[in-house]
Amino acid sequence: MEILGIVIIGLTLISMILSIVFDWKIKIKSLSFSLYWVICLIGAIILLCFGLAGENPITNIFFNSASINPLKILVLFLSCASLSVLLDQIGFFSYLASIVLKKSKQNQIKLFFSFYFVIAILTIFTSNDILILTFTPFICYFAKHAKIDATPYIIAEFVGANTWSIFFLIGNPTNIYMGTSFGITFIEYALKMAIPTICCGLISILIIFALFRKKLKQPLSVEDVNVEKPDRTLLTIGLTGLILAIVLMSVANYIGLELWYIPLACCSLTYILVLVALLIKKQKLNLLWGALQRLPYSLIPFLLSMSIFVAVINNTGIISSFGDFISTQNIIVVGIISLLLGNLLNNIPMTMLMTTTLASFASSLGYVYGVIATSNICAILTPIGSLAGIMFMKILKNNEVKYSFKDFFKYGIIISIPTLLASLLLITLI
Numbered sequence: 001m002e003i004l005g006i007v008i009i010g011l012t013l014i015s016m017i018l019s020i021v022f023d024w025k026i027k028i029k030s031l032s033f034s035l036y037w038v039i040c041l042i043g044a045i046i047l048l049c050f051g052l053a054g055e056n057p058i059t060n061i062f063f064n065s066a067s068i069n070p071l072k073i074l075v076l077f078l079s080c081a082s083l084s085v086l087l088d089q090i091g092f093f094s095y096l097a098s099i100v101l102k103k104s105k106q107n108q109i110k111l112f113f114s115f116y117f118v119i120a121i122l123t124i125f126t127s128n129d130i131l132i133l134t135f136t137p138f139i140c141y142f143a144k145h146a147k148i149d150a151t152p153y154i155i156a157e158f159v160g161a162n163t164w165s166i167f168f169l170i171g172n173p174t175n176i177y178m179g180t181s182f183g184i185t186f187i188e189y190a191l192k193m194a195i196p197t198i199c200c201g202l203i204s205i206l207i208i209f210a211l212f213r214k215k216l217k218q219p220l221s222v223e224d225v226n227v228e229k230p231d232r233t234l235l236t237i238g239l240t241g242l243i244l245a246i247v248l249m250s251v252a253n254y255i256g257l258e259l260w261y262i263p264l265a266c267c268s269l270t271y272i273l274v275l276v277a278l279l280i281k282k283q284k285l286n287l288l289w290g291a292l293q294r295l296p297y298s299l300i301p302f303l304l305s306m307s308i309f310v311a312v313i314n315n316t317g318i319i320s321s322f323g324d325f326i327s328t329q330n331i332i333v334v335g336i337i338s339l340l341l342g343n344l345l346n347n348i349p350m351t352m353l354m355t356t357t358l359a360s361f362a363s364s365l366g367y368v369y370g371v372i373a374t375s376n377i378c379a380i381l382t383p384i385g386s387l388a389g390i391m392f393m394k395i396l397k398n399n400e401v402k403y404s405f406k407d408f409f410k411y412g413i414i415i416s417i418p419t420l421l422a423s424l425l426l427i428t429l430i
Helices: 002-021 036-049 057-062 070-090 092-103 108-125 128-146 151-161 173-181 186-216 232-250 261-280 286-293 299-315 318-326 331-345 347-359 365-380 387-398 405-429
Strands: 025-028 031-034
Touching: 002 036, 002 299, 002 331, 002 405, 031 036, 036 299, 057 070, 057 299, 070 092, 070 128, 070 173, 070 232, 070 261, 070 286, 070 299, 092 128, 092 232, 108 128, 108 151, 108 186, 128 151, 128 232, 128 387, 151 186, 151 365, 151 387, 151 405, 173 347, 173 365, 186 365, 186 405, 232 261, 261 286, 299 318, 299 331, 299 347, 299 387, 318 347, 331 347, 331 365, 331 405, 347 365, 365 405, 387 405
Parallel strands: none
Antiparallel strands: 025 031
16 A cells, blocks of 8 residues: 555656646636646545545644644745735736836846845845745836846746745745744744855855846846826735735744734735725725636645645655665755755645654754755745745746746756755855
8 A cells, every 4th residue: 555655646746747847737618727736636635535644634634733734834825925916906016117117227237136135135034935926027027118038037036035035934934844843943043044045145146147147238128117006095005914914924933923824814904904995995896806816726736735645655654764864864965855855746745744754863953954945945946846936937927928847947957956055065064
């Protein structure tokens, strides 16, 4: 039965990767949706039907008392996504882009580095997912109206968000999951990860600049963009909800509140207030309906299925053998293994799997810090590496920005490998 579970998972993962690479879809009349999550869901259901996920799998996997379980991660992610999508529906990103375009200089290099370090600073104090979901539509709009190639900017944004998110414990759900599992405090974490994060951020942006320096030397061709100002009341409500969520998530560890409660509460309150404002103004509710329609609902079955895969692997006894192997390796090797696993399972299930593995032997927290750094950087290699990566690709497609899986991997491998090796080396030395 153990072999059967591994075979089912292996075939499912291979099919999932092929579906993402070749963008397999199902079309039913006017509806069209990707197959990757359908494949994973079918694989998970088969595993459950054969009883390979252990006793009471639904309760043990999805309703456990851990600080972060799959359902809590989904609530956190979708709540943050909802706030960003709502702001986009209100017109905030297009209006902000028009202001930047009007005030920008004819120097792409200056704009490129300025934009990157703004992303870096915001990511440190907030979260990588929030920044990616918030700024990707902005970049698409900006590049379109400035008549420049969006590629350097979207890569800089995505890479920046997934390197500077290593800095603080709150930067990524994977940081929180592993950090709290091993009892690492906020201050301990920051002192250990500050230097590796800064090094990663600088190395990655220099690589990106080297790749696109010729394009960035071209002058901007800025044209006047007339964008209607967003409704002040709706914009105030939307921005207040997002800012409140960011501030409260930044201090969640200090007030003893689980992270997922905060964006859920802020999102719910924001949507209610927008609904009330629309009713008072006697405006149509299309804005809210449009925001709800754009949420990445396919990520729900995807993550839940991946969590079942991890549970099945835990029950096969492979973890024990895997732990014996990992315990003989150095931090750099463990990081590279985690990079590969993260791009097969997604970084959150990988973090769950590696947490269980390291808990059985890790005498040094260096292994833990190494896997945490990898859980952020592995998102850069392929879209499979993170939930935000899949959402990122969807946003680009919706905004008619050509950036394929092949493009993602081509640039990702050039950027992620030296960045990861530098971070792991510094974590080993520090």
